[in-house]
Amino acid sequence: MISNVSFAGGAMAPFNRRKDGSSFRDWARAAVQGALDDANLEVSDIDALVVASESDFFTMQLNPAALLADECGLVGVAAKRVEGGGASGHLAVHAGVAEVASGMARRVLVLGVEPSASHLKGTDVGALYGLSFDAWTDGMTGIDSTSLYALSAQAFMARTGATVADFARIAVRNRAHACANANAHLPLDISLDEVTASPVVASPYRRLDCSPLSDGAAAIILARTSDLPARPQGRARFRAAVSAVDTVRLGERSDPGFFAGKQRAAQRAYAAAGVTAADIGMAEVYDSYSGAQLQSLEALGLANGQTIAAEREDVFSAQGAVPVNLSGGLLGQGAPVGATGVAQVLSAALQLEGRYFGQQVANAPRFALVDTHGGIATLNAVSILEAP
Template sequence: MTRFSAHHADRTVVDLAREAICDAIADAGTTSGLVDQLVLANESDHLSRQVTLVSAVQSEVGLCERPAMRVEAGGASGATAFRTAAALLRSGDAEAVIVCGTEKTGRDMRAGLVSEIFALSADSDLEFPMGVTFPALYAMALQVHTGLYGTTMEQVASVAVKNLRNAAANEKAHRSADISVAEVLASAPVASPYRVLDCSVLSDGAAAVLLVTEQWMRANGAEQWMRANDARSDSGTEPRPLVCLVGSGAATAPARLGDRMVDGPAGVANFSAKSAAAKI
């Protein structure tokens, strides 16, 4: 994982991906020669200023002449890339897949252009021409949620409080803070009822993880992993647990906010895609 910040002025989106991927492979105690495929998550060619990004990254990390793909699913791009890699392992098409998400958020571009690019993630035929912005869409959905379920803005603000405190455990996080619910509620308005501190920050950065099958682990990684854990124990550092993926699910709600109201306002606020994904 790279350090996340508002702007890596001297680094491209490829530079960030290279650092994250090489660090992940080294951290796993292996080499790129033992990696079968690359799955890359990236939301926007426009912000990255690099079309066919996966090929550019592949050439930088020693993964040429192997399958590679880019996955795009808006804010779920990283999670979708992870799930895609897991599916490749389950299918037997690969034994080791490196997953990387890398983003540049357009700090070197005009603010108005960046806002327009993000707005294009909404329906570009119907919603975007109406001047919709993502904060406004989320604000409308939250207004429905508060009306239906009695959700308070104090409860919403507690999410920001929790997230910023959790970030303190990651030295590479963009921003961490020990703030109060009152401070969130007192921050500047963005789109009612959201305030500035309710909103996520736009970050430049990249993160990567190596997913492997149990067979690959036994053949290539088990000994190195055990040696690394022994070394951590000897140094007084807590050993790293073996992480196993036991399942995953995914689903997609209608893209347009209005289409989610086919069965009434609850469709905007009931997280139907999350519920459907949990059943997969």
């Protein structure tokens, strides 16, 4: 169990497609300053920086940790970059947790940033994402991430009875949640019919089942409570930060539709935190595609083996027993890869502290779960946070 790492504060630069001439350096500075303000700290209080950025092709910047330390006034601190595909931001948070828990650093700034939308053409981004699987057998053969996710979703549907209507419900709900989030890329009021009528990308997925390419940044600060200014309402704290990998090539898995690596990470996280899945009161879950959210919820065990029934009974809605992705998730809030996991943790922590800037959970839970992955749930990161 992790008992001495607290969330000090955090902030986001809005997720969207930037057309204003700004760059990832600008978004990083804005997120960092917002996090410092939220934590009531100064730049001089930070002694370590962990940067998440998935691809140098997006930033066109090798060694981004050093550059961003300089840009953010952090010259002299220890700095490093973490990369793990779609899980990059969340794994950077785990690195920051480890530094604080081990005593290597007192106050760690975790910064995720990615210009996924404005720098390259969508087709080029798609080709790069194909390399995040097995580049030899997948990416270089021309298959893209949507096709691989679709194959996994088809296997999931065949086994569980999930339908395109179930997927569409998630696309509608997450975009609706995003309408309360001023930082969201796609806050949309859409219908089930609009989702199922949108163009097919790779069956069963249609355009509105897919998360967007986004630009943006998010930053959080981690520390021991004793190393932070007093806060009367207390601070959210980490109870577990666990990761696990699965077989990289989808066709070599015993069930391509089941996220076994994610299940391993979740089970280890529950054990490390001393809780069960039934103790989780809300979650931020990786929904790069609508069906991937259902697959993730199944693997995380948040519906006691009845994921499809729970989805149809609104268990995961804002008013349900386990609200999921009140931020809007990747589908609504957006998906600048390096920043995604950092923003998920930020959302969960602020929800637990009762000061989230979007749709606040109706009944503040004791525990929240954050789930992110790279590949087709190949590299999985799970965190469990506890309310003050």
